[in-house]
Amino acid sequence: MPTIYQFLGTHEVLIYIMLAIAAMFGLRWLWRSWNEWRRAAYNLEREFALRRMGQAIASLALIMVLLCGELVTASFIFPNLPASLFVATITPDLLATPTGTISAELATQIALTPRPAVAAGAGQGCVAGRVDITAPKDGSEIHGTVDIRGTVNVSEFGFYKYEVSPAGTDTWATISAGRDKVVDASLGQWDTTVLTPGDYQLRLVVTDNQGQSLPACIIALRIVPQP
Numbered sequence: 001m002p003t004i005y006q007f008l009g010t011h012e013v014l015i016y017i018m019l020a021i022a023a024m025f026g027l028r029w030l031w032r033s034w035n036e037w038r039r040a041a042y043n044l045e046r047e048f049a050l051r052r053m054g055q056a057i058a059s060l061a062l063i064m065v066l067l068c069g070e071l072v073t074a075s076f077i078f079p080n081l082p083a084s085l086f087v088a089t090i091t092p093d094l095l096a097t098p099t100g101t102i103s104a105e106l107a108t109q110i111a112l113t114p115r116p117a118v119a120a121g122a123g124q125g126c127v128a129g130r131v132d133i134t135a136p137k138d139g140s141e142i143h144g145t146v147d148i149r150g151t152v153n154v155s156e157f158g159f160y161k162y163e164v165s166p167a168g169t170d171t172w173a174t175i176s177a178g179r180d181k182v183v184d185a186s187l188g189q190w191d192t193t194v195l196t197p198g199d200y201q202l203r204l205v206v207t208d209n210q211g212q213s214l215p216a217c218i219i220a221l222r223i224v225p226q227p
Contacts, residue, residue, distance in 0.1 A: 005077060008074060065189075130189075133219050162190070164201070167220060176189075
């Protein structure tokens with residue numbers, strides 16, 4: 001049904017033009033039928049002419065009903081429908097590489113990007129209970145495969161993704177994504193062995209069901225060689 005409302009609302013002018021053309025043909029049909037009835041000399045001719053007049057009147061009545069329906073839909077119903085009805089369900093691209101692993105090309109690009117050191121802090125843009133990374137902690141040292149834990153619990157939720165970037169840069173590479181809300185639990189795994197040891201940023205990005213990204217939660221991490 002929302003698809004029908006969207007079609008009627010977005011093609012309003014075209015539908016009015018088509019109905020106007022149909023109404024012109026209906027009026028022409030009615031005029032010719034009325035002239036035939038007026039000039040008919042025999043009862044049978046009058047009967048046929050009256051039948052055609054009735055059909056023409058019925059077609060005009062149908063056109064008027066369609067016109068009123070289009071007017072009500074385009075002017076009152078469609079503008080008041082929530083925009084979320086016309087947005088397709090967002091399906092995140094979980095990448096062609098295994099979950100929690102970035103591609104070799106992105107790992108090479110990140111490795112070649114200069115990495116100025118970033119001081120540890122409380123994280124940027126993180127909101128406890130809504131969009132937050134609770135593990136690993138901001139400023140901590142990590143190695144191997146890391147379990148990323150946190151919370152993604154917002155209204156009109158679409159999906160989330162977590163990304164990595166060399167410290168102090170804006171070259172983000174998506175690690176993985178998820179479709180379900182998470183409350184203080186695992187967001188996914190991250191294989192850090194493909195990256196050169198050094199300082200990085202990890203960010204959690206949430207996108208709502210209308211395709212709008214919320215402010216990201218960003219923490220600073222240091223990848224160290226495995227013991």
